Amino acid sequence: MRCKISFAAFLIASTVMITACGGGEPKSDEKSAESSTTEKPADQAGTETEVHGTEVKPGDVKLETPLNAEWVTAGKGIYDMKCQSCHKLTDERVVGPGWSGVTKRREPHWIMNMITNVDMMLEKDPEAQKLLEQCLVRMPNQNISQDDARKILEFMRQNDGVK
Amino acid sequence: MSRYLNRACLSVGVLAIVLSALPGCKPKTTSTAATGDATKSYVAPGKYDEFYNVVSGGFNGQIGVYGIPSGRLFRIVPVFSQSPESGYGFSEETKAMFNTSHGFVPWDDLHHIALSQTKGEHDGRWAFANGNNTPRLARVDLTTFRTAEILEIPNSAGNHASPFITENSEYVVAATRFSVPLDDQNGDVPINTYKQNFKGSISFVAVDPTTGQMNIAFQIRTPGVNFDLSRAGKGKSHGWFFFSCYNSEKANTLLEVNASAKDKDFVMAVNWKKAEEYVKAGKGKKQPVKYAHNVYNEGTHSATSTILNEVLVLDPSECPDVLYLIPCPKSPHGTDVDPTGEYIVASGKLAASIPVFSFDKIQKAIADKAFDGEYDGIPVIKYEAALKGEVVKPGLGPLHTEFDGKGNAYTSMFVSSEIVKWSLSDLQVLDRVPTYYSIGHLSVPGGPTAKPHGKYMIAYNKITKDRYLPTGPELTQSAQLYDISGEKMKLILDFPTTGEPHYAEAIPASMLTDKQKKIFKIEENAHPYAAKGEGQAKVERKGNEVHVWMTAIRSHLTPDNIEGVKLGDDVYFHVTNLEQDWDVPHGFAIKGANNAEILIMPGETQTLKWKADRVGIFPFYCTDFCSALHQEMQGYLRISPASSSTPLTFSTGTNKPAVTPSESTEKTESK
Numbered sequence: 124m125r126c127k128i129s130f131a132a133f134l135i136a137s138t139v140m141i142t143a144c145g146g147g148e149p150k151s152d153e154k155s156a157e158s159s160t161t162e163k164p165a166d167q168a169g170t171e172t173e174v175h176g177t178e179v180k181p182g183d184v185k186l187e188t189p190l191n192a193e194w195v196t197a198g199k200g201i202y203d204m205k206c207q208s209c210h211k212l213t214d215e216r217v218v219g220p221g222w223s224g225v226t227k228r229r230e231p232h233w234i235m236n237m238i239t240n241v242d243m244m245l246e247k248d249p250e251a252q253k254l255l256e257q258c259l260v261r262m263p264n265q266n267i268s269q270d271d272a273r274k275i276l277e278f279m280r281q282n283d284g285v286k
Numbered sequence: 287m288s289r290y291l292n293r294a295c296l297s298v299g300v301l302a303i304v305l306s307a308l309p310g311c312k313p314k315t316t317s318t319a320a321t322g323d324a325t326k327s328y329v330a331p332g333k334y335d336e337f338y339n340v341v342s343g344g345f346n347g348q349i350g351v352y353g354i355p356s357g358r359l360f361r362i363v364p365v366f367s368q369s370p371e372s373g374y375g376f377s378e379e380t381k382a383m384f385n386t387s388h389g390f391v392p393w394d395d396l397h398h399i400a401l402s403q404t405k406g407e408h409d410g411r412w413a414f415a416n417g418n419n420t421p422r423l424a425r426v427d428l429t430t431f432r433t434a435e436i437l438e439i440p441n442s443a444g445n446h447a448s449p450f451i452t453e454n455s456e457y458v459v460a461a462t463r464f465s466v467p468l469d470d471q472n473g474d475v476p477i478n479t480y481k482q483n484f485k486g487s488i489s490f491v492a493v494d495p496t497t498g499q500m501n502i503a504f505q506i507r508t509p510g511v512n513f514d515l516s517r518a519g520k521g522k523s524h525g526w527f528f529f530s531c532y533n534s535e536k537a538n539t540l541l542e543v544n545a546s547a548k549d550k551d552f553v554m555a556v557n558w559k560k561a562e563e564y565v566k567a568g569k570g571k572k573q574p575v576k577y578a579h580n581v582y583n584e585g586t587h588s589a590t591s592t593i594l595n596e597v598l599v600l601d602p603s604e605c606p607d608v609l610y611l612i613p614c615p616k617s618p619h620g621t622d623v624d625p626t627g628e629y630i631v632a633s634g635k636l637a638a639s640i641p642v643f644s645f646d647k648i649q650k651a652i653a654d655k656a657f658d659g660e661y662d663g664i665p666v667i668k669y670e671a672a673l674k675g676e677v678v679k680p681g682l683g684p685l686h687t688e689f690d691g692k693g694n695a696y697t698s699m700f701v702s703s704e705i706v707k708w709s710l711s712d713l714q715v716l717d718r719v720p721t722y723y724s725i726g727h728l729s730v731p732g733g734p735t736a737k738p739h740g741k742y743m744i745a746y747n748k749i750t751k752d753r754y755l756p757t758g759p760e761l762t763q764s765a766q767l768y769d770i771s772g773e774k775m776k777l778i779l780d781f782p783t784t785g786e787p788h789y790a791e792a793i794p795a796s797m798l799t800d801k802q803k804k805i806f807k808i809e810e811n812a813h814p815y816a817a818k819g820e821g822q823a824k825v826e827r828k829g830n831e832v833h834v835w836m837t838a839i840r841s842h843l844t845p846d847n848i849e850g851v852k853l854g855d856d857v858y859f860h861v862t863n864l865e866q867d868w869d870v871p872h873g874f875a876i877k878g879a880n881n882a883e884i885l886i887m888p889g890e891t892q893t894l895k896w897k898a899d900r901v902g903i904f905p906f907y908c909t910d911f912c913s914a915l916h917q918e919m920q921g922y923l924r925i926s927p928a929s930s931s932t933p934l935t936f937s938t939g940t941n942k943p944a945v946t947p948s949e950s951t952e953k954t955e956s957k
Contacts, residue, residue, distance in 0.1 A: 265866040
């Protein structure tokens with residue numbers, strides 16, 4: 124399974140999102156291109172080619188059992204390198220919340236967006252904003268692709284006891 | 287002069303009437319000069335400049351990167367000097383960049399910039415710069431704005447006529463200012479045996495077209511003159527190089543007088559394509575020398591230094607048709623080639639005219655053997671046979687010339703503090719503007735290439751005096767920006783610069799902005815002491831060395847409690863920044879460091895060496911404000927006596943042993 128999003132679905136979803144936000148947002152395509160460089164003026168920014176920053180929509184992520192063992196292993200490898208500094212596998216909060224139970228508390232697309240599209244989340248998602256108030260450190264962009272984020276999600280599911 | 291005044295009056299006339307504030311047109315005052323539209327240099331908040339200006343720092347050994355037209359300073363790139371910002375030259379990884387045959391030389395004098403070219407135009411890949419004092423060449427990567435390579439130049443002393451570049455970046459050159467006894471000769475000779483024992487040397491440093499790596503392809507031995515500046519031919523003159531030479535008198539004392547005795551010195555024309563043929567034919571001789579080649583590896587985040595022991599030398603007496611001398615009025619300084627490659631403009635800095643030589647005429651003179659004898663066995667072309675003509679009475683003290691690609695040349699006049707615009711076709715002076723004060727180099731974006739971008743001209747002045755708020759005896763340097771889009775040059779901005787800028791180049795921002803590296807990928811970090819994830823953070827003892835594999839991420843260092851280090855130990859903090867987002871560096875500093883601090887970019891590993899010089903507790907912390915909890919990003923190192931039995935331990939987030947019962951439950955240790 125690949126975590127691709129059709130452009131049409133993205134456009135529709137963006138429109139819905141803008142409406143929901145009262146229409147005060149800049150054009151959605153500019154916004155998505157800008158999400159990893161929030162401080163830059165939109166009309167001057169260079170073309171962002173990195174995968175980071177494209178929104179994952181509800182329903183985009185399919186969860187299956189049994190777990191994909193390869194993804195679990197790859198996900199743990201990424202966790203060790205890029206996540207472990209701030210997230211324990213228990214429920215202990217260090218810099219960020221512990222991961223125990225996270226796949227039960229959060230929707231899969233919410234988790235994926237928190238990993239790959241954090242600027243959008245901290246700007247718009249009330250739950251993400253609550254977490255920032257608690258932790259006081261912005262969840263960093265760790266330059267993780269959607270495919271890699273999906274593998275991390277698989278590792279989280281295993282951590283939560285899914286077989 | 288009065289004609290100039292009239293023109294200046296006309297050009298500002300309307301404005302003057304409207305403002306009715308200008309009683310007259312006094313020359314060389316701010317009021318007449320700064321008539322340009324101030325909005326032309328205004329770049330609104332959040333907007334980008336149109337050009338990067340890559341500016342030599344002179345005696346500070348650095349490069350300043352400014353925006354044009356705003357004059358805003360973006361970055362100081364340390365090249366030949368240690369940096370109290372990044373730790374370049376202080377960190378264990380970067381010390382090797384300063385290695386030379388003389389050992390560690392952490393400060394040099396950086397004069398000239400050459401941006402890489404393809405087909406005679408900027409290609410936005412590298413900036414080359416010369417180290418003048420302990421002769422070196424450096425290459426700066428324009429995707430990171432970091433020094434990627436430094437190459438020492440043997441048989442040289444004062445690498446001044448450098449690093450001028452050919453139109454496809456085949457070579458950057460390095461010609462010696464001081465002639466000296468060669469490196470393999472006994473240099474213990476009386477100084478007044480200059481004429482017998484002192485030689486000049488020009489190095490042709492080849493640039494790898496893919497990696498940019500430099501190596502000395504060959505050197506040409508020359509008479510013992512002083513080389514000053516240079517330019518490569520381009521277009522029709524591609525394959526040739528032109529060097530200005532002074533001290534053809536071969537004086538070894540009071541050069542101020544003794545090297546100015548003759549009416550004419552020389553421009554040396556070098557047929558480097560011909561020299562290449564001699565190298566291929568095996569005419570070069572290997573000479574034993576010693577020089578360092580230092581390369582920074584972005585994968586291992588470390589520099590390595592290699593000492594090389596040989597250089598290939600061409601002797602012009604065995605390689606005819608490579609060198610020719612063209613007489614040039616008194617002590618030529620700049621030798622600049624116009625965008626077509628036809629005209630070579632040489633500025634005799636003590637002369638009252640600017641000779642303009644013609645490449646076609648030089649070729650014809652060589653074919654016709656229109657020579658005026660020889661100098662040390664090198665044919666001297668007859669002055670008139672090479673000359674297109676002279677720019678008559680351009681001003682006093684002509685130094686350097688840049689071009690706008692529209693048939694105009696702009697020459698800086700040091701003594702008369704002005705820039706003179708003149709026409710390449712008829713050599714007539716078209717316009718002149720004052721500079722504040724005593725201009726040295728000048729730069730037009732793309733000015734030295736076959737396709738100048740024009741539009742602006744920047745003057746780098748030698749004297750600042752009253753241009754800025756005074757700061758004691760030492761003042762900032764004064765640069766000035768002119769609009770050259772119209773017939774008249776207009777001063778539109780003063781901006782201060784650091785160090786003492788000599789030459790600079792400007793390149794369109796669009797050629798560089800999209801290529802900028804934002805992070806180093808942690809997955810690709812091949813540093814031998816990288817901790818790629820907190821799970822790899824650790825402390826190990828190797829004899830009296832203690833190595834700390836440390837990670838940094840908002841907002842903690844791991845480990846942040848280290849015990850068991852002993853008095854006299856050398857502690858190496860290998861700090862890996864685990865961040866993968868743009869513009870999130872972390873810093874590292876520890877009390878009592880004799881060396882420095884370091885700044886670590888996302889995904890990078892850098893090492894600070896620290897001596898345990900007394901027993902006690904030593905705090906360390908992040909020096910770069912990284913988050914709301916930056917002030918919490920800190921830790922402690924404990925030093926025990928050498929005889930102590932304190933075990934080597936390290937941790938983050940867990941006290942060992944637990945201090946309070948609630949902290950000692952079965953929490954997972956981060957370590």
